[in-house]
Amino acid sequence: MTAERSAGASAVEATRDSDADTLLTVDSLRKSFGGIDALNGVSFEVSSGTITGLIGPNGAGKSTTFNVISGVLSPDSGTVTFVDEEITGLPSHQTAQRGLVRTFQLAREFKNMTVLENLMVAPEGQAGEAAWRAVFPGTRDDVRHQEEEIFERAWEMLEFFDIDHLALENAGSLSGGQRKLLELARALMLDPELLLLDEPFAGVNPSLEERLLERIGTLREQGHTFLLVEHDMDLIMEHCERVIVMHQGETLVTGTPEEIKSEERVVEAYLGGDVA
Structure with missing residues (x-):
């Protein structure tokens, strides 16, 4: 059954799979910019050895969540725990040293x-x-x-x-797609345990997309864990074991792809309807 999150409450217990090895725990993250709430109590977990998708309409807070987890930004409140160690607010180079590395939507090569x-x-x-x-x-x-x-x-x-x-x-x-390959290869030079991929397939042609997916699948088999933001719903539903849906800075729902597909609130969030 799909886990749900009520406003202001933590979803950590609701989303825990007792049979899985939890690698990342995000609990009640809040972040405001100029009085506007970008994150309003975001909570979820990522299990080791999985590919987890993070989706939501534009402005849902996905990139801000990535920035807080990876240390680009510090949250106003809430915690981030990685491999049983709280890393909330640690700068990016320190999270990378611990095995948590992110890529960016726009490749940042030299x-x-x-x-x-x-x-x-x-x-x-x-x-x-x-x-x-x-x-x-x-x-x-x-x-x-x-x-x-x-x-x-x-x-x-x-x-x-x-x-x-x-x-x-x-x-x-390099072309845009080749830059994506370089970005992921450079992240792997740090030998990370968890990779946060911010729209890794944006601007990538179908052949390079297939190559990236094959490489991610191989890396997952080798023990790496992935949390990725992506707007291609078909890709998310086909390749992710778990899906986290955000809406207006909150965790709307988490579940398997099958559960997410049947969740009315997800459809309403993407189509602009009111979310109960």
């Missing part, structure tokens, strides 16, 4: 760097970034060894996404 360089710059804490190592020659072998490992991993990502032929091209010359 346009004047090559595709390969874009991948190699992603991992944090690289030994070669420390200026003091240049003073101590004995540490240079460690730097070289780490750079070789990062190069090998970057090349594996290029091959995995079938963009190895673009390795030496400037990222700014």
